[in-house]
Each structure stands twice: as C-alpha cells, then as structure tokens.
Amino acid sequence: MPRNTRDHLRMAALSVLLLPLVLGCQQDDGPKRYDVSGSVKYNGEPVPGGAIVFTPDSQKGNRGPQGTARIVDGHYDTARDGRGTVGGPHHVHVIATESTTTEASELQGPLAEHTFEIDLPQEETTHDLDIPAQRR
Numbered sequence: 001m002p003r004n005t006r007d008h009l010r011m012a013a014l015s016v017l018l019l020p021l022v023l024g025c026q027q028d029d030g031p032k033r034y035d036v037s038g039s040v041k042y043n044g045e046p047v048p049g050g051a052i053v054f055t056p057d058s059q060k061g062n063r064g065p066q067g068t069a070r071i072v073d074g075h076y077d078t079a080r081d082g083r084g085t086v087g088g089p090h091h092v093h094v095i096a097t098e099s100t101t102t103e104a105s106e107l108q109g110p111l112a113e114h115t116f117e118i119d120l121p122q123e124e125t126t127h128d129l130d131i132p133a134q135r136r
Helices: 002-027
Strands: 036-042 049-056 067-072 073-076 088-097 112-120 129-131
Touching: 002 112, 036 049, 036 067, 036 088, 067 088, 112 129
Parallel strands: 036 129
Antiparallel strands: 036 073, 049 067, 049 088, 067 073, 088 112
16 A cells, blocks of 8 residues: 555544544533523513623632623523523622614613622522612
8 A cells, every 4th residue: 555545544543533532622621501591670670681791709719700691671591692600609790771782873871780799509590680770
C-alpha cells in the first residue's frame, strides 16, 4: 500500500477514535443549571416586557455563572429565552419595560427596576416576582 494511502487511513482511524472525546469536550462542563420560571408584576399588573439576571450571592458562599431570562407578557422562563441558575442564594435583578420589543426606535426607559434577594432550590422551580411600587 502506498505510504500516502496508509497515512490517510491512519488519520481516518484516529479521527474516528477521537470523535467521542472531541464531542464530549464540547458539552457545558460548568455547574449544573436549573430552570426557573414564573410571573412578574408591578403595581399588581403583569409586566409587559423586560429582563431578569440571576447572580449568585458570593457573600453567602454561592458561586457560578449568572442565569438570565426575558420577561414577555408578565412571564419569564429561563428554559425559553435564557439560561438557568445554579440554585442557592441569588441577587435577582429585574428591569421591567412597557414593551416587549427590542427595536431601538420603540425602546423607552424602564417601567421599574428592582433587585430581590432569593434563595433558589437546586431543582427546576417556579418563583413569582412582585416588584414593589417605586417612589417618584
């Protein structure tokens, strides 16, 4: 067999053997994340749009990546348009807007903004958020 053909066969065999290793390395090796969903209200009314950021509370010994979610028509779900949380104590920062659009021409200032201190379980959960009325 010509040397060039043997080299190609060796490379092909090596590629097949290494494929599972390469695919395994592409998985998210970070901590396990858990999905959080729920409703978001301000002054008793569903929040039309906005965003939520879940930041592990390092002062209480919690570490890991942030979780995120979009608010759409008064509801959020990290499984839909976001990333789950690691569970444990979190600072949950909510920015509520009057619109679900992201078009620059239609963006307005926030309707409300608030940070909650929440201890989330290390499992999929539902947590409703009620933003307190803000003084103007």
